[in-house]
Amino acid sequence: MRIELENIKKSFRKKEVLKGISLSAESGTCIGILGGNGSGKSTLLSILAGVQPCDEGRFLCDGRDLLRDTALRGRAVGYVPQGTPLMEELTAKDNLSLWYSKDAMERELENGVLRMLGVDRFLKTTVSKMSGGMKKRLSIGCAVAKRPPILLLDEPSAALDLECKENIAQYLTLYKQGGGILLLATHDAAELALCDQWYILKDGLSLSYQYDGNVERLVKSL
Amino acid sequence: MRTYFRLQLKRVWKRLPLLLLSVTVLTGSLLLLLGALLRSDAQGEEKTRVRIAVVGNSEESYMEIGLVALESIDNSRFALDVSPMSEAEAEAALKKREISAYVIFPDGFIQDAMNGKVKPLSYVTYGGAGGLTALFEREITEVISDFALYSQKGTYGSSSALRETGYPGNLSERMNEISLRYVSLILNRPDWYAVTELGISDSLGFASSLGCGFAVFFLFLMTLPFALLFGRGEDSLGRVLAAKGFGDVRRTLADCGALLTGLFSVVLLLGGLVWCAGIFFEDTLSFLPSGSELFLLILRTLPVLAVVAAFGLMVFSSAGHAVGGILLHFLLSLILAYVSGCLYPAYALPEGVQILAEFLPTGIARSYFAACITGNSTLLSGGCLLVYGAGFFAVTVLLRRARRKGRG
Structure with missing residues (x-):
């Protein structure tokens, strides 16, 4: 499988946030989207997820434009936004039931992605009583319900403890190894290390970047 | 959509105990106030x-x-x-x-x-x-x-x-x-x-007219505990749902349905309490309708509840956060209720305001309740309420869509 972003443009009123983003990736690749605050990382991911429309451009998956083919996009793309896309008053199980059929949920809890993310351990906990890490793992668990081959994550490790970051990183590595394509908007050094390609969003354009673990150099480039 | 509706309903129900407690206290106060008003009205007649x-x-x-x-x-x-x-x-x-x-x-x-x-x-x-x-x-x-x-x-x-x-x-x-x-x-x-008593409300007595007004105001306030459920805190969930093809119209429809069902169950429970109170305090609450009349009256609250639910969703969707939503909702409800004569006889307000009151959702809801009690036709007021409900619903969808498509 191959994805291609072709000349994605987006303006908010007169401000041109994305001036033509283009990149491509093959199966089993993780792409790190970097950039300062307000550079358009979240906007780019939400466009690819279909949350908001772009002014111009295409998001091709094996030649089919996911921005137009909403049914295919619903199946092919999983999206974890920055906030908590969960129902706070309900348990993890209730939240999962929105995305999983009963059988699928049982299967994944027994020996699947939900087990891998450790969601089975807090299945009956109410979301409002969960830690940030538990919420994030549950959010990822919800996003990958239909086993989408493309996963978009907007700063998945923000404000999480080390153990949780490690848990999520392990899962993302497995996801990548399973042939999935990850698009990760991040500032986190550990997550950057997971990536195979890096792009810096600056002045509405995407610049290819070679991350070598030198955070100081990266900061200067942003 | 069915699962989302079921889960939203579950959330609404989870808030019901607290809501019921506060609503019971409010209803009790309202009944006592009405009883006192009726008594003072009767005494006033002597005076x-x-x-x-x-x-x-x-x-x-x-x-x-x-x-x-x-x-x-x-x-x-x-x-x-x-x-x-x-x-x-x-x-x-x-x-x-x-x-x-x-x-x-x-x-x-x-x-x-x-x-x-x-x-x-x-x-x-x-x-x-x-x-x-x-x-x-x-x-x-x-x-x-x-x-x-x-x-x-x-x-x-x-x-x-x-x-x-x-x-x-x-x-x-x-x-x-x-x-x-x-x-x-x-x-x-x-x-x-x-x-x-002309000029008070549709041939209703002062206390009954004020009772209808209070009921409208009270129903509008009933959505306050749901500010967290339908406010901006739900933006992330809305985004993910939209990404999966569950658009704003369907989501708002499910939210509105869940809220309406929740509100109706509260009214139904309150109706049961009122009915019980009417049996135990027959002398004090003699003005209450009988069981079947009460049930019919509860059923007829549905158009008002539909407006209340849609109005609540609209206000909560427009506010920056839950607290802001609660304050905005309370203030708007208070202003609407006051201007349309729900809290004070409309005839005491300037003529222009009296005319305006007839077109406000709270004013129409009050007239609707009055018509339900007097047995007049509720077709026009009920229809107007549903139009208002549809309007609020449409604005909610637009607000949510605009917010989803905004930056961030």
Whole structure:
């Protein structure tokens, strides 16, 4: 499988946030989207997820434009936004039931992605009583319900403890190894290390970047 | 969509115990307030007996009959308290506001009336510029004029004519009978009440009208505990749902349905409580409708609840955060309720506001409830409510869409 972003443009009123983003990736690749605050990382991911429309451009998956083919996009793309896309008053199980059929949920809890993310351990906990890490793992668990081959994550490790970051990183590595394509908007050094390609969003354009673990150099480039 | 609706309903239900507790306290207070209003209304009716002094020869037999007749006009609410006095006494009493007015019967009034002539009566009052007392005074003045000048003139004129033509027998007795029949059939007419309360609401009494208004305000406030469920905190979930093809219209429809179902269950439970209260406190809450009437009334709250739910969603979706949503909702509900006469009789507000009140959702909801109680047609007001509900729903969808497509 191959994805291609072709000349994605987006303006908010007169401000041109994305001036033509283009990149491509093959199966089993993780792409790190970097950039300062307000550079358009979240906007780019939400466009690819279909949350908001772009002014111009295409998001091709094996030649089919996911921005137009909403049914295919619903199946092919999983999206974890920055906030908590969960129902706070309900348990993890209730939240999962929105995305999983009963059988699928049982299967994944027994020996699947939900087990891998450790969601089975807090299945009956109410979301409002969960830690940030538990919420994030549950959010990822919800996003990958239909086993989408493309996963978009907007700063998945923000404000999480080390153990949780490690848990999520392990899962993302497995996801990548399973042939999935990850698009990760991040500032986190550990997550950057997971990536195979890096792009810096600056002045509405995407610049290819070679991350070598030198955070100081990266900061200067942003 | 079904699963989302079920989960939203579950969330709504999770908030019900707290809501029920606060609502029960509010309903109890409301019922007590209504009971107190009804009692004070009834007591007020006693107090509104207008005292009028009569200056003139009250010992004259026809005059005496006239005074008794006047005192029995509408013996339930606006009965006159007529006292014979001298002019000096009456003037002093009027200055002390012990009486509302005094009527001077000119010398030879009865004799002239019996001859079919009119000698105008003089009314002396302190003439309040406005308010109910002035209204009563005008009404009473007209009643006395009608009674004494037109009807009695005819009656006494006929009596004279009969005497002159040598009509035998119990003429005086028959005259009295005619006079009293006139009082009981013509003056003591049942629509007197409606006339005096015009301008309050659709022929409803003051307490019932205010009760309808309070109920509307109360229903609007009932959505407050759901601010967190439908506010901006749900943006992330909305984004993910939209990404999966579950758009704003379907999401808002499910939210609205869940909220409406939740509100209706609260009303249903409250109805049950009210019904129980009506059984246990039969004397105090005698004004409550019977079981089947109450159930029908609860069912008929649905159009109002639909507007309330859609309005709540719209306000919560427009606010920056839950606390802001609660404050905004409360203020808007308060303003709407006040302006449309839910908390205070609309007739006391400027004319422009009174016209506006008829078009506001709270005003229409109040009229709808009033029509439900009086048995008038609810088609127009119910239809208007549903149009308002659809409007609020559409605005909610647009607000959510605009926010989803905004930056971030």
